[in-house]
Structures are given as C-alpha cells and as structure tokens.
Amino acid sequence: MGTKYNGSDEEKVALDLFIKLNRAGDSVNRRMLSRLHSSNLTIAQFGVLDALYHLGALTHGELAKKHLRSPNNMTSVIDTMERSGLVTRHRSIEDRRVILVELTEKGRSLFEEVWPGHLSAILDSMNTLEPQEQCQLARLLKKLGTGLN
Amino acid sequence: MGTKYNGSDEEKVALDLFIKLNRAGDSVNRRMLSRLHSSNLTIAQFGVLDALYHLGALTHGELAKKHLRSPNNMTSVIDTMERSGLVTRHRSIEDRRVILVELTEKGRSLFEEVWPGHLSAILDSMNTLEPQEQCQLARLLKKLGTGLN
DNA sequence: TCAAAATAGTTCGGTATCGAAATATATGCA
DNA sequence: TGCATATATTTCGATACCGAACTATTTTGA
Numbered sequence: 001m002g003t004k005y006n007g008s009d010e011e012k013v014a015l016d017l018f019i020k021l022n023r024a025g026d027s028v029n030r031r032m033l034s035r036l037h038s039s040n041l042t043i044a045q046f047g048v049l050d051a052l053y054h055l056g057a058l059t060h061g062e063l064a065k066k067h068l069r070s071p072n073n074m075t076s077v078i079d080t081m082e083r084s085g086l087v088t089r090h091r092s093i094e095d096r097r098v099i100l101v102e103l104t105e106k107g108r109s110l111f112e113e114v115w116p117g118h119l120s121a122i123l124d125s126m127n128t129l130e131p132q133e134q135c136q137l138a139r140l141l142k143k144l145g146t147g148l149n
Numbered sequence: 150m151g152t153k154y155n156g157s158d159e160e161k162v163a164l165d166l167f168i169k170l171n172r173a174g175d176s177v178n179r180r181m182l183s184r185l186h187s188s189n190l191t192i193a194q195f196g197v198l199d200a201l202y203h204l205g206a207l208t209h210g211e212l213a214k215k216h217l218r219s220p221n222n223m224t225s226v227i228d229t230m231e232r233s234g235l236v237t238r239h240r241s242i243e244d245r246r247v248i249l250v251e252l253t254e255k256g257r258s259l260f261e262e263v264w265p266g267h268l269s270a271i272l273d274s275m276n277t278l279e280p281q282e283q284c285q286l287a288r289l290l291k292k293l294g295t296g297l298n
Numbered sequence: 299t300c301a302a303a304a305t306a307g308t309t310c311g312g313t314a315t316c317g318a319a320a321t322a323t324a325t326g327c328a
Numbered sequence: 329t330g331c332a333t334a335t336a337t338t339t340c341g342a343t344a345c346c347g348a349a350c351t352a353t354t355t356t357g358a
Contacts, residue, residue, distance in 0.1 A: 011268070014275035017283050018177065020290040025174035026217050027297040028167065037347085044314060060337060068175050073315055075338055080313065097323045097336040119160070126163035128296025133289055134166050140278065140286040141169040147277025148176040186317085193344060209307060222345055224308055229343065246306040246353045 028125055035121050039114050040084075044069075044077045046118070049086065049103070049111040057102040059092075086110060177274055184270050188263050189233075193218075193226045195267070198235065198252070198260040206251040208241075235259060 007015070029043060036046050047067045051058060058066070060074040078101055081087045086107035092098035103111070126134055156164070178192065185195050196216050200207060207215070209223040227250055230236045235256035241247035252260070275283055 007268075010280065011272060013280060013283050013287070014272050015268075017275050017287045017290075018271045020287050020294065021174055021177060023217070024290040024294040024297075025170055027294050028170060030217070031297065033346085042313065042346095061335085068172070068179070069314090070316065071337065072317080072339080076314065095324070095336080099337065119156075119164070122167045123160060123163045125297055126166050126293075128293050129289065131159065131162060133292070134162050137286070137289040137293070138162070138166045138169050140282055140289070141166075141173040143282070144275075144277050144286070145169065145173040145176050148173075148180060148274055182316085191316095191343065210305085218344090219346065220307065221309080221347080225344065244306085244354070248307065 031121060031125060032118065035118060036114070039110065041110075041114065042077075044073075045081055045086070046114070048077060048081060048101070049107055050115075052087065052101065052103045053108065053111045053115075057100045059098050059100055061098075063101065081107070180270060180274060181267065184267060185263070188259065190259075190263065191226075193222075194230055194235070195263070197226060197230060197250070198256055199264075201236065201250065201252045202257065202260045202264075206249045208247050208249055212250065230256070 032046075033043055036043065041049070044067070048063055051063060051066050060071050060078065063078075064071040064074045078087060078089065082089060085104055087101050088104055089099050089101055092100055129137065181195075182192055185192065190198070193216070197212055200212060200215050209220050209227065212227075213220040213223045227236060227238065231238060234253055236250050237253055238248050238250055241249055278286065
C-alpha cells in the first residue's frame, strides 16, 4: 500500500496495521525460505513433510486444507516431491477417488535433518519479543484471523 | 506446522505464534485476492498500481523494493500489465540502464475504480479488532519485523 | 583514461499458485 | 435400481516468484 494515502486517523491505523501484518509475515517466511533453500525444499514442500511426519499419511485434500491452499495445487507439489523421492502416492482401497500420500524413508530422514534448524530459526525470530508479548500477539492475531473466516 | 510437536512451553508459544502469524496474513490476503479477482488484477499488479498511483513513476528496482520482491519478478509483472495496457515503460535519459514505469490513463482509472472497495475491505477486516487493539498489534508486529531484518 | 567493479534490467529453467473444466468414483434419493 | 449430485483428484492455461547467469550501462580507482 502506498504511504501517501490521506484518510481519517481510523483508516490510517487500519491501513498501517494491514501493511505491517504483511511485512512481518513476509520477513518471517523469507527467513524460512532461505534456510530451506539449502535443502532444496520449498516452503510448500516443507509444509507437506511436516504434516506427513506428524500426522501420518494424508490425502491431497487434507494436505491442501492444512495449508489453506487449493487441492489442484497439491497435485503439482506432490508431483515434485514424488519425483525427488520424498513421498509416495497410493490410491485408497475403501474410496478409490482418494489418494494417500506418505513419507518415504528419504522424506522422513530429510525432515528429521531439517527440522531442528527450522525450529530454532522460528524460536530465534519470535524471541525478538518477550514471552508475554508473544502471547499477546498470538491472541490478537487469533482474534483477527477468526473474525475473517 | 504440525500441531503435535512436543517441546517446552516456550517452544510451543513461539511455534503457535508463528502459525497464527501466517494464518492471519493468509486470511487477509485471501480476501483481497478474491476481491481483486473480479477486476482481473492479481495482488502483485494491484500493489504496482497502488505504488505508481501514490508515488508517481518508479523504476523496476523501486517497485521491487516496495514489495519485498526480487527485480527479476517485476519484469514479468510489468510485462503482463503493459500487455493489458495498465502501465507504460520508458528508458530513463539520465541513466540508460534504468526503466521508468508509469500508469496509463487506463491504469489510473482502474485503480480509482478498485481502490475504495479495497480500502473498505481492509477496514472491515481490521475492525474485527478494537482501535487500541489495532495499535497494539501494529506495535508488536513492528517490533517483530524490525528484529528480523 | 581505461579496465574492473557495481548496478539495472532481462532471460531462463523451475516451482507454486489459482480458477475453470474434465475425469473418476461414490452417495443419495425417487 | 439408476440417474442426479457430490466429492477427490487431475489437467490446462495463466501469473507470480525465485536464483543464476546474462547484457547493457555507469561508476570507480589506479
């Protein structure tokens, strides 16, 4: 958003907040992106690894919901990951429309290799704020996010 | 991030915050995206319109910096917008490496048409929070963002 | 003054993302 | 039972985005 908008104070506060929300999110993700880059993982791929590691086999639809993305997206992400041998697909027996995605051993060990650094990067980032500031921020973000859905 | 990670309380708070930050940003942007979609604008394109409208002619580099994107990106975004007749490019006379991007009349009027709805959508979103909550959130996000750069 | 370094943009190859439309399968209802 | 509808995924065409390598131009410094 431009910085030269002339509106009421109320509008300025809201716009300013909108901008800062985006900037903060961008900054955090940019960090993660450059971290993951050395493992040849994208954020989307890492999200899939993470979900599968912690939750076990999931369908395209479940993965998409987990990351607020459309399912047609997952096809391409999973394609790439399957090509690099990180996951396997197989069709469900009960419902033959469904495809289950599962970590391979390679995917599992890559995640275990990358996760500690990723976690500590998140901790580092967030520790810019005092613990009670973190809680406060989380509360406000939750309220904002909940109001939007 | 998975929801089943077992770490210290401190880690849980930070991870939780990280997730909520992303979710809130996604929710807000998703809204904007669906709003802009009816004008055949992407978020990137709208950002360019906005910057050019409020700041006048800018170079690729300035536009990229404004949106925390790489300049090679701008080439493609500006290409698309030039094709749809929203902006023009011309090479600077003083420094012939530089390309200045400017709004066309079509771009200007499209922005003026879209901006009010966009602004009120932002206001609506942010008004989920009380004014003093908005200020508090902005302050925390700023502190977080500043610590990251 | 002129070659090396810096800067602005583009091109290339690859992934991610979307919406719309297609395919395959499952479910529900008359 | 059988057709209409719903659901899961894929395909298609388009845009966005990244890093790396490239071209053109300007600036710097010996």
